[in-house]
């Protein structure tokens with residue numbers, strides 16, 4: 145496992161030294177400026193001399209995610225001082241709350257000027273609903289098609305037409321462990337778990353020691369766990385086949401993987417539904433649980449002795465989600481939205497954002513030397529691993545199917561549904 149580097153509070157001398165040591169000189173000034181302007185970024189729309197503005201809808205509303213969002217805002221303000229920024233963020237990991245608010249706003253004919261969306265199936269659903277406009281001319285102006293990896297370009301396009309500007313790519317199949325808790329349970333803190341079986345044996349041992357094996361939060365984090373268990377057991381081809389219809393979701397191996405998921409859920413904290421991802425990761429940080437499964441956006445919240453590794457059995461796979469911004473049809477400030485999208489598409493903006501967020505830039509033309517330690521290693525993984533789309537994070541299956549799977553998983557966790565209901569929900573998810 146890789147030992148996680150301590151994250152000193154932004155702005156402190158140690159934090160600055162860490163940024164210098166990590167060779168992040170180009171982005172350090174952006175981050176320092178972020179800290180200085182963080183308060184201003186959250187302020188209501190400033191008056192502009194032009195009256196131009198943009199209302200930006202995201203779920204990056206607090207903690208490290210908000211700091212990363214502030215990187216975007218600070219760069220936007222510098223590039224477009226004549227356009228007022230209106231923060232319409234709605235808190236809640238993975239956008240579970242935000243997506244409901246967004247749907248209501250579309251239903252009311254009151255869409256924001258631009259909104260955060262996952263590429264793949266989630267964006268495709270918005271296109272099919274007629275909610276978003278094509279961004280072909282913006283892509284042409286910026287030359288974006290030439291600098292996006294094909295898998296990223298594909299995720300933001302429908303029938304070859306781009307509908308969203310991608311800003312980053314996250315890896316979701318990571319396992320975080322508190323090595324002190326592992327030692328307390330009599331496990332080798334330096335052990336790697338190359339298979340689901342060896343990891344499940346470790347969970348048993350933590351439980352036998354009277355400790356919580358796996359921290360988990362509300363239902364989207366449970367679907368996230370299901371996703372990596374499926375990936376580990378089925379491998380990337382069959383996992384991806386669940387979403388394009390080439391794999392049988394009712395096969396014995398899928399059923400067995402869902403049984404494994406159900407067994408692992410028994411090793412999690414009972415108060416899961418009251419926790420968001422920051423609370424679940426906090427349990428591991430505080431030594432109250434041994435493991436947590438979470439994407440690489442969590443790296444900013446962990447301290448030693450927490451370490452990370454690819455989820456067991458998925459070392460050669462990059463289970464990704466693409467964060468992007470789309471522009472609604474009928475929004476009040478389309479030119480403000482275009483200004484926002486052109487900032488988000490910029491190389492320097494994406495590099496600064498990736499370094500703050502623990503992601504890689506969506507663009508593939510970033511210099512390795514401009515990236516911090518983690519994004520640099522994540523970029524290597526992205527370029528060499530087998531890439532598959534995340535289920536819990538919108539890429540793999542349409543929102544309706546994700547909702548059905550989420551409901552089945554939630555009922556299973558509460559003991560009111562069987563694994564067969566989860567399998568049935570998975571069987572309805574193929575869409576490509």
Ligand code: GAL
Nearest residue numbers: 236237238239441465467537
């Ligand atoms: C994901 C998103 C990430 C991060 C995470 C937790 O869906 O792609 O950028 O925000 O949720 O909120």
